[in-house]
Amino acid sequence: MTATTLYGLCGAALVGLGLYGLICHPGALRKILAFNLLGGGVFLLFGVIAQRGGGALTAAGLGTDGDPVPQALVITGLVVAFAATAIAVALLRRLATASRHSTLDQAPPGDPGP
C-alpha cells in the first residue's frame, strides 16, 4: 500500500461522497458543492495515474516527476469546472431572485407563484 494507492482510494471515496451529496441534498447550492467534491475526486484519480507513470522524466533530467499528460488534462479540467460552477451559481441566483425558491422541486399546484 503506497501513498499513491492511498490517495487513489481517497479519490474514490470523494467520488462516492460527492455523488451522495448531489443526489440527497435538496438545496441547489449544496448540490453544486457536492458536484465540486465529485470533480475533485475524479481529478485525484487522474493524479494517481499521473504519479504512477513518473520516473522517466526525472531520469531525463527534467523537473517534475509524473506523467505530464494527465496533469495537463487536470489543469484544463479545473478551469472548465470553475466556469461551469460560475454558470451554475449564476443560474441559481437568478432562480432565487425570480421564484424565491432555492431548490429544483416543482411548486405545488395552486401556488400563486412569484
Added chain:
Amino acid sequence: MTLALTLFTVISVSLGAIFFLAGTLGLLRFPDTLTRLHALTKADNLGLGLVVLGLLPQVAWPLGALKLIAVWLLALLAGATVGQLLGAAVPPEPGTPGDRATGAEGQTP
C-alpha cells in the same frame, strides 16, 4: 556543520508546530470569538515564523530564503487583515462601552 543546521531546523520547526498546537487548543477551548481570534493570530504568526526560520538553512541563499520570508510576511498581512475584519464583525457584549442597546458609557480616564 550540516548536522548543526539540521538540528536547528528540527528544533525550530518543532517549536513552530507546538505554537500551532497551542493556537488550535485556544481555538477549541476559549469561550468566545475575540479570545479565539487572539489565540489564532498570535500563535499562528509566531508558529509560521519559527517554521520559516527553521527552513532557512535548508534552501538556496538568497533567493529561496527571500521567498520563504515573503511567504511569512504575506501570511502575517492576511492574518492581521482577517483578524481585524472578524473582530469588527463580532457584536459587542451587552454592558460594555461598545454596546449601544443598554447605553453603557465608557469610563473617561
Added chain:
Amino acid sequence: MSLALAADAFLALLILGLAIWTIAASQTYGAVVGFVAYGLLVALVWVRLGSVDVAMTEAALGSGLTGLLLLGAAAHLAPLEAAERQARPGPWLRLLVGALCGAVTAVLAAVVLSLPEPAPTLGPAVAEHLATLGVRNPVTGVLLGYRAIDTLLETVVLVPALVAVWSLATDPAWGGRPASPGPRDPGSALTLLAQVLPPAGILVGIHLLWVGADAPGGKFQGAVVLAAMWVLVLVAGLRRPPALAGRPLRWLIVLGALVFIVIGLSGVWLAGAFLAYPEGLAKPMILAIEILLTPSLAVILGLLLLGPPVADRGPGT
C-alpha cells in the same frame, strides 16, 4: 509503515473528514468554509503526487476563486435555507442512495487497486521532443505543444461561458455593470489590504507566467492570481465593476482566443498543420500565446466571478 506513509494517511483522513463535513453540515455557509479548507489540503496532496502545477491551480482556482463564488452565493441565499431543509428525502431513500454510492466507491477502489504494473506512461514520449519546443516544464510543453488543441478549445469555451452568465441579466440591465461585490468602507482593514497587496500580487502573477516555461507555473496560475487581485480591489469597493458593453473590455475578452486561433492558422501556412510551430519559432510563438492569453484569462475569470449585470439604480449608488 514509514513516517511518510503515516503522514500521507493522516492527510487523506483529514480530507475525507472535511468532505464529510461539507456534505453533512447543517448550514450552507459552514459547508462552503469546509470546502475551501478541503481545497487547500487537496493542493497539498497534489504536491505529494508530484504535480506542482496542478497544486498551484487547485489552491488558487479550485479552492480560492471557487470558494469566493460559493461564499457569495451562500450569503445571498441564506434566507431560503429553512425551506430547503424541509424538502429532504426520507431516511430509507437516503440509506439506499448511500448504499449505491458506496458501491460506486467500491468499484473505483477496485480499479485503483488493480491498476496495471508497470504503469503505462507517455512521459518518455513527452521528454523526447521537449527540447525542440524550447520549454523545460513538461506540463507547459503538453499544454502548449503536444495538446495545444485542448488548450485552444478550453480558451474558446470560456467566452460562451461568460456570455451564458451575462445572458441571465434582465433585459434593461444588459450591458450594464455587475453588482459590486462589496461596499466601500474607508477605515477598514480590507481597504488597506486592497491597497497594499495588489502590486505584490501582480508581480507574483507575472512571475508565475514567466517562470512557467521552465519551472512549475504558467499562464493559468498567473492569470488566476491577477484575477484575484482585481477581484480584491472590487470587493474592497475601491473600484466599480466595469460596464460590460464597453468595446475595449469585449476586445480584451476575445483577444486570447483570437490570438491562439490566428497562431494556429499561421501554423497551417508555415509548418503544414493547424497549431504546428515552424522550426526554431516554437518558443517565441508559445511565449506570444501565453503573454497575450493571460490578461484575457484574468478578465474572463474575474467577470465570471462577478456575475450578470444588474439594473443601475440611478446616480448615488
